[in-house]
Amino acid sequence: MVEFKTISYDVVQVGEEFRSDDFLIKPEDVETFAYAVDDHHPWYFDESPYGGPIAHPVLLGNQALMMRHSRYIIPAGLHAKIQFEFLEPIRAGMRVRSYGKVIDKFEKRGRYYMVTEFATKDEESGAVLVRGQFTQNIFKGETHGA
C-alpha cells in the first residue's frame, strides 16, 4: 500500500527517489499527442530514417512529470524550468518507465521549489531514451486541494 501525503517543501527530501508505473506506448498515444500539439510530422505516422514510424521526442514528458504522483497528492504547482536531452528515438510498442531523484530544493523570493532529475528507459533493452530535469514550484507547508 502507498500512503499518499500532500507534497510540500517541508515533506520532500533531497535524495528521495521516484519510479513511474510502466507504460506501453500505443499508436493511438502517438496520434493523440499529435492532435494535442498539432504536430503531424510524417515520421510519426509513416516511414522515418530509423525504419518505421517514431514518436514525438516529448511524448513521454508527462510520464516523468507524473512520477511524483506515485507517492504524493500534488496541489497545483507551476513549472519554473524544464530540461530535456533526447538520446534515442521513441517508438510505439516500447514499454517505458521513468526513474527520478530529488536533487535539490530551495527558496527564492518567497517561493519554494523542488528539482528532480529523471531518466526514461525502454524497459526491454534498458536504453535511456530521454533524460532531464524539472524545477517545480511547491507550497511550503501543509495545504489542501489542487
Next chain:
Amino acid sequence: MGLKAADSIEIGHELAPRVKPIAQRQIDCYSGVRPKSIHTDAEWAKKKGFAAPLAQGLMSTAYVSQMMVDFLGEGFVRGGKISASFIKPVLAGDTLTMHGAVKSKEAEGPHTRVTVEFWCVSQRGEKTMVGTASGLAA
C-alpha cells in the same frame, strides 16, 4: 537522409515563426480530463485565480521540439536538447507564436552542436517561455 550540413546554417538565422492556437480540447487530450485540475476543470481554474484553464508548460516544449525536428531532423531526434524557463501561464483559447534564431555552432565530437534561442509570445504580447534548444549537424 542524415544530419544537416553545419555549413548551411548561419548564426542569426531566424526560424520561421510557428503559430499555435490552443483549444481546451487539445489541453484535455494532453493532460487527461479530471476534476479539480487547473488544466481541465474551468471552475476549479477560476477558483485558483485563473481566467481559464491552463495549458501544461510541457505543451510549449512540444512546440519547440516540432520547430527543432523541422530544422535539424535526425540531429534533434537523437542528440537534441531543450532548456526552457516558464515566465507566464498559457490559457485555453490563447494563441502562441514560437520564435527561434540560431545562437551558436560549436564542435561536439565529429559533429557540430547548433543552438537555437527560442521565445514564445502570446496574443497579449507577453513572453510565456524562453530558452535554448540544440541539436547536431554534420
